[in-house]
Amino acid sequence: MPAAHVLSPEVIESAMRRALVLAAQGPEADENPQVGCVILDAAGETVAEGWHLGAGTPHAEVMALSKLPSDAKAEDLTAVVTLEPCNHTGRTGPCAAALVASGIGAVAFGLPDPGEVSGGGAERLRAAGIPVAGGFLEAEGRAFLGPWLARQGGGQRG
Numbered sequence: 001m002p003a004a005h006v007l008s009p010e011v012i013e014s015a016m017r018r019a020l021v022l023a024a025q026g027p028e029a030d031e032n033p034q035v036g037c038v039i040l041d042a043a044g045e046t047v048a049e050g051w052h053l054g055a056g057t058p059h060a061e062v063m064a065l066s067k068l069p070s071d072a073k074a075e076d077l078t079a080v081v082t083l084e085p086c087n088h089t090g091r092t093g094p095c096a097a098a099l100v101a102s103g104i105g106a107v108a109f110g111l112p113d114p115g116e117v118s119g120g121g122a123e124r125l126r127a128a129g130i131p132v133a134g135g136f137l138e139a140e141g142r143a144f145l146g147p148w149l150a151r152q153g154g155g156q157r158g
């Protein structure tokens with residue numbers, strides 16, 4: 001059974017709180033949103049963390065995937081991300097594709113991606129057979145990204 005189905009919402013929300021702290025380490029006034037990602041194993045323990053350092057650098061999900069221990073079994077892992085993984089090839093490839101390629105067991109996210117171009121990541125993951133759930137700590141995530149959300153006019157992420 002996929003990891004998302006065994007991890008409780010409490011475990012995912014706790015990881016989401018940590019992911020929001022990680023996200024805050026990124027640049028606040030960047031054209032890209034501040035995003036954090038925590039990867040949990042089947043027991044709910046953190047095995048990798050990532051955050052976005054600004055446009056043109058790897059996104060939070062990609063940074064976290066790059067830090068996975070070599071003995072991690074991808075299918076047992078759940079990626080907890082503050083924002084829906086992007087589905088857009090800008091200066092970096094789409095995170096949805098990177099997550100699919102990693103063989104990750106499940107994905108949980110906070111806010112849906114509001115970008116007309118970058119949105120659709122959850123659908124792409126589902127299409128690849130990966131269980132996806134959104135809306136974790138959505139109010140906190142929306143408050144955190146308020147300034148960035150206010151700057152979005154159907155824009156895209158790079």
Ligand SMILES: [Zn+2]
Pocket residue numbers: 059060061085086087093094095096
């Ligand atoms: Zn991305």
